[in-house]
Amino acid sequence: MRVLIPGITGRLARIVAMKLHERGHTIFGIDRRKWPEAPPGIEVYQIDIRKRAAEDVFRHVRPEAVIHMATVTHLSVKNEDRYRINLFGTRAVFDHCAHWGAEQCIFVGRHTYYGASADSALYHGEDEPPMAMTTFPELADLVAADLYAGSALWRYPNLSTCVLRTCYTLGPSTAGTLATFLQGKRVPMVMGFDPLYQFIHEDDAAEGICLALEKKIRGVYNLAGPSPMPLSMLIKETGGMAIPTPEMLLKLVFGRFGLPALPPGAVAHLKYPVVVDDSHFRATTSFNHAHDEEATIEAYRRVVR
Amino acid sequence: MANWLSSLPLPRQWRDHDVEARVNRIELPFNHYGIDPFGVEKEELIRFFSVLAWLYKSYFHVHAHGVENVPKRGRGMIVGNHSGGVALDGAMILCSLLLELEPPRLAHGMAEKFLSMLPFASMWSARTGQLCGLPQHAERLLHDERLLMVFPEGARGTAKLYWERNSLVHFGNGFVRLALATKSPIIPAAFIGGGNAIPTVANLYKIGKLFGAPYIPVTPWIFPIPRRVPLDVYYGEPIVLEGSPNEEDSVVEAHVERVKSALKTLIDAHKDDVR
Numbered sequence: 001m002r003v004l005i006p007g008i009t010g011r012l013a014r015i016v017a018m019k020l021h022e023r024g025h026t027i028f029g030i031d032r033r034k035w036p037e038a039p040p041g042i043e044v045y046q047i048d049i050r051k052r053a054a055e056d057v058f059r060h061v062r063p064e065a066v067i068h069m070a071t072v073t074h075l076s077v078k079n080e081d082r083y084r085i086n087l088f089g090t091r092a093v094f095d096h097c098a099h100w101g102a103e104q105c106i107f108v109g110r111h112t113y114y115g116a117s118a119d120s121a122l123y124h125g126e127d128e129p130p131m132a133m134t135t136f137p138e139l140a141d142l143v144a145a146d147l148y149a150g151s152a153l154w155r156y157p158n159l160s161t162c163v164l165r166t167c168y169t170l171g172p173s174t175a176g177t178l179a180t181f182l183q184g185k186r187v188p189m190v191m192g193f194d195p196l197y198q199f200i201h202e203d204d205a206a207e208g209i210c211l212a213l214e215k216k217i218r219g220v221y222n223l224a225g226p227s228p229m230p231l232s233m234l235i236k237e238t239g240g241m242a243i244p245t246p247e248m249l250l251k252l253v254f255g256r257f258g259l260p261a262l263p264p265g266a267v268a269h270l271k272y273p274v275v276v277d278d279s280h281f282r283a284t285t286s287f288n289h290a291h292d293e294e295a296t297i298e299a300y301r302r303v304v305r
Numbered sequence: 306m307a308n309w310l311s312s313l314p315l316p317r318q319w320r321d322h323d324v325e326a327r328v329n330r331i332e333l334p335f336n337h338y339g340i341d342p343f344g345v346e347k348e349e350l351i352r353f354f355s356v357l358a359w360l361y362k363s364y365f366h367v368h369a370h371g372v373e374n375v376p377k378r379g380r381g382m383i384v385g386n387h388s389g390g391v392a393l394d395g396a397m398i399l400c401s402l403l404l405e406l407e408p409p410r411l412a413h414g415m416a417e418k419f420l421s422m423l424p425f426a427s428m429w430s431a432r433t434g435q436l437c438g439l440p441q442h443a444e445r446l447l448h449d450e451r452l453l454m455v456f457p458e459g460a461r462g463t464a465k466l467y468w469e470r471n472s473l474v475h476f477g478n479g480f481v482r483l484a485l486a487t488k489s490p491i492i493p494a495a496f497i498g499g500g501n502a503i504p505t506v507a508n509l510y511k512i513g514k515l516f517g518a519p520y521i522p523v524t525p526w527i528f529p530i531p532r533r534v535p536l537d538v539y540y541g542e543p544i545v546l547e548g549s550p551n552e553e554d555s556v557v558e559a560h561v562e563r564v565k566s567a568l569k570t571l572i573d574a575h576k577d578d579v580r
Binding site for chain 1: 334336337338340341342343344346418421422423424425427428431432436437439441442445
């Protein structure tokens with residue numbers, strides 16, 4: 001299958017590309033960044049997905065399937081830029097897919113879409129509304145991109161669209177929101193709260209994305225790994241030291257004293273869990289994570305510490 | 306428990322080895338770190354039940370009767386009456402199911418929503434399986450073949466005053482629809498003596514709201530510190546309801562009355578028992 005991956009140089013996207021390449025698919029990528037060590041056979045176009053040249057790639061490559069991974073998730077990028085990249089980029093991908101005859105498009109979203117709050121259910125199903133913006137406004141662009149991607153299900157009925165809401169990834173690449181948060185020696189917590197965190201080995205996440213492609217699933221799915229763990233335990237097991245901080249002081253210490261810099265909205269994610277139910281995806285694709293909690297944590301810890 | 310607070314050592318005399326052995330025999334899918342998929346933590350259960358077991362065995366001398374009516378495995382709803390101004394009833398029922406049932410089981414209570422917002426309380430309740438009282442949680446726990454503990458009287462029940470201690474107030478009907486939807490047996494559990502342990506003479510609703518709680522109970526000695534009195538839990542025979550969860554209110558209310566009546570019969574039969 002001819003597969004185009006916008007955002008191919010991201011750590012998770014690279015693993016997906018390598019896996020699909022090994023399985024005999026023909027892989028093309030679009031990214032503003034370079035991938036110098038890309039294996040022969042994977043063609044990477046160094047282009048911004050929102051520019052006209054990206055459409056030329058679609059016309060030239062004529063992909064049968066597209067895996068959209070060109071969203072910015074790290075919060076160090078300004079909100080306005082994130083909005084432009086995530087929303088206009090997602091729009092461009094789906095428009096090009098429909099126009100140039102792609103049969104399938106997978107949007108790789110985030111489980112944080114559901115939001116963290118005291119009165120939300122522990123396990124979120126795919127039918128639940130996005131509540132992330134109520135407590136974490138900085139995530140609004142990712143939620144909007146997710147909803148926009150979901151709307152392709154009715155806007156482009158001939159395109160098989162899959163929105164895959166993936167939980168945090170951990171693994172040897174040490175990339176990703178949770179992996180970055182846990183990297184420092186000291187990791188902040190909100191005193192008196194210890195939410196469950198859900199994560200998946202990056203290799204399993206990539207395998208899930210490949211399965212979504214190969215099984216040509218259509219619809220919205222959650223993708224997760226082993227059972228969630230309390231944040232304090234995750235910090236301890238990954239070799240960090242939890243720093244419980246009174247909530248009123250937390251915003252003042254973000255980015256200071258060796259603690260990671262987080263936006264104010266992140267406090268809700270340090271108090272309440274965001275855990276998803278991925279049974280729908282497992283039943284549809286026969287997906288099973290290969291790495292349990294211990295193996296996932298060990299793979300991450302070995303590189304970080 | 307892994308968090309910093311729980312890493313504080315529990316005094317040796319407070320770690321009950323019988324409790325530890327029984328917690329280790331609870332049939333829940335704990336992972337390598339002793340955490341189950343709902344976030345219940347084995348180590349925290351040992352700490353929590355070690356304290357409760359002392360109250361259960363040494364302070365109150367709780368007697369549990371008819372515990373054989375509780376299913377050893379599979380889903381079930383323990384439906385109890387509130388007795389006493391604070392959640393003593395729930396705590397002692399939880400403890401009886403761990404200490405008296407073979408094999409020991411963990412029942413999941415549905416905690417008041419305000420608890421989830423309180424520092425430490427939310428952490429403690431989540432780690433011991435007492436999840437926020439949402440219908441989604443109740444349904445998921447039952448589908449996972451767990452034991453659910455519900456008090457259909459709600460906060461109105463714990464607000465009962467001393468002279469109302471053996472009465473039942475209005476029952477909500479959500480628990481019956483849930484039992485019908487999940488085909489779960491209902492096990493009535495009459496808790497007797499809570500009103501004697503914490504004889505509420507008034508409830509301070511306005512002050513309670515300041516703390517995010519429905520009310521603060523007041524006893525003759527002001528604070529709701531329980532007296533050392535005998536307590537009893539009577540488990541009745543399981544009630545299996547037939548029908549659809551979408552029945553008309555009148556049909557569901559008839560089911561509610563059936564459960565309420567079973568509970569009332571248990572209370573009336575034993576409220577004057579002297580130990």
